[in-house]
Amino acid sequence: MDIAEVAKASGLPASTLRFYEEKGLIHSSGRNGLRRSFNASVVERLALISLGRSAGFSLDEIAEMFTFDGPDINRAMLSAKADKLxxxxxxxxxxxxxxxxxxxxxxxxxxxxxxxxxxxxxxxxxxxxxxxxxxxxxxxxxx
Amino acid sequence: MDIAEVAKASGLPASTLRFYEEKGLIHSSGRNGLRRSFNASVVERLALISLGRSAGFSLDEIAEMFTFDGPDINRAMLSAKADKLxxxxxxxxxxxxxxxxxxxxxxxxxxxxxxxxxxxxxxxxxxxxxxxxxxxxxxxxxx
DNA sequence: ACTTGACTTTAAGTCGACTTGAGCTTTTAT
DNA sequence: ATAAAAGCTCAAGTCGACTTAAAGTCAAGT
Missing domain, CATH: 1.20.5 (Single alpha-helices involved in coiled-coils or other helix-helix interfaces)
Known part of the structure; x- marks a missing residue:
């Protein structure tokens, strides 16, 4: 998918998608010449990000939730966020x-x-x- | 009450209280020399403001809720805010x-x-x- | 060949809600 | 009497989350 498709599918402007990529919240799968190409799963990730935003989490907090490195640490954090919510x-x-x-x-x-x-x-x-x-x-x- | 007492009672810094006054969200009852004096009811009003903030309303929206001029208009708005919530x-x-x-x-x-x-x-x-x-x-x- | 339009980068701008700093006055404690 | 503490005003700064502007690249259609 190119950026315009993702924008349309997610309801977010392209500028926001670039901004999110720069922040490491999403990743483009590669480039088509200059242009980013995304694979379709990014749309779900964006839905999750929007959801998190609407739940009052900052982008940094959302980024934390996406780091699935230490599974236990992460589960604990998810629970903590749920409690906060x-x-x-x-x-x-x-x-x-x-x-x-x-x-x-x-x-x-x-x-x-x-x-x-x-x-x-x-x-x-x-x-x-x-x-x-x-x-x-x-x-x-x-x- | 002077500003420090209100600050302590509300948990808000004095700078915020001055800022809120400037925005018309709260009023001081007068001056004691230079110094503002508040009457105790401002603490409840501040609690309400904090509550509104935590519910995701902007200061402007909260200010709207405080304008009890047109009772019907206002009731309708309060309901609308409740629905939004x-x-x-x-x-x-x-x-x-x-x-x-x-x-x-x-x-x-x-x-x-x-x-x-x-x-x-x-x-x-x-x-x-x-x-x-x-x-x-x-x-x-x-x- | 050339314009158009979608995309790119980088830097700067915006917005709401405060906070901070500078420089002054006033009250209060010693 | 004097110095510290607390207030004051006004302007400018900060922070997060984007947005916008400027200037350039590139594929596609005429």
Whole structure:
């Protein structure tokens, strides 16, 4: 596959694919003249990468998950990541419940609603920071 | 409360509090000479902000949630955010299951494991991008 | 032969969310 | 009275994840 096909199949721009290759997250199978050629399995790998990104892992963390050198080390890490995700899911669930409640709550301010404040406290246990805005993927850009 | 107390209570550095104030996410109740003074409710508001951040909302989105001007508009938006979160939670759950499975899977490569690949596909439906790395909060910095 | 369009590289730019530094003022402790 | 600690403002810097621009290469169609 050439880069445009992979881009289309994965929904990622070619620039991102080059960037990922440079970071070692994917590999091209060789060159066709100048041009990279990829084999089809890269599309699944990209799906996994996108998934990992959407789960809040950084590219570096995802790269770690791909190093299948020490099988035990790796299994342990995968479990650890899963646990981390579990905590995140709990928080998001609390947040979601808080939002749903806020949407119907009669209290003049959410800060005056005991139910909401309780959710706040529950959810705030394992807090962490997250830098940027979530953007929708634009699978195709025409310009 | 002065800024240091709020910082301690919220786990956020003073610089962040000033930054949030500048963005209109929080307000100081006045000045004590030069110094800002906050009333205690700001701590809850900050908890809510942190929670929102950890749920993947940008500061701008969180600011939107705080504008309780049009009650209907706002309720609709809160519901919309909750729905968005629901989709995220679904994805994260799939990702977590994928990771847990990968941690025990016998297949030589995860890409050769049908169970894993199925999870991939399920999880990849509503994909979105998320820019940065999650960092732990360091509540105290000594330098 | 030549233009077009897809691809290439490298460097620089962008974006959100903060952080850091410089230089000043004010409060507090000795 | 004075020095350290804590605040302040404003500008600039940082970080991760890409994106964009500039300038060049190359195969294919007219």
């Amino acid at each position: 579990d905590r995140t899911i709990e928080e998001l669930t609390a947040m979601r419940d808080g939002l749903r409640h806020a949407a119907v709550c009669k209290a003049p301010s959410h800060f005056e609603c005991p139910k909401f404040l309780r959710l706040l406290r529950v959810a705030g246990k394992n807090r962490f920071r997250q830098p940027n805005k979530l953007k929708e993927i634009k699978p195709k850009r025409s310009v | 629901d989709r995220t939670i679904e994805e994260l759950t799939a990702m977590r299951d994928g990771l847990r499975h990968a941690a025990v899977c016998k297949a030589p490569s995860h890409f050769e494991c049908p169970k894993f690949l199925r999870l991939l596909r399920v999880a990849g439906k509503n994909r979105f991008r998320q820019p940065n790395k999650l960092k732990e909060i360091k509540p105290k910095r000594s330098v």
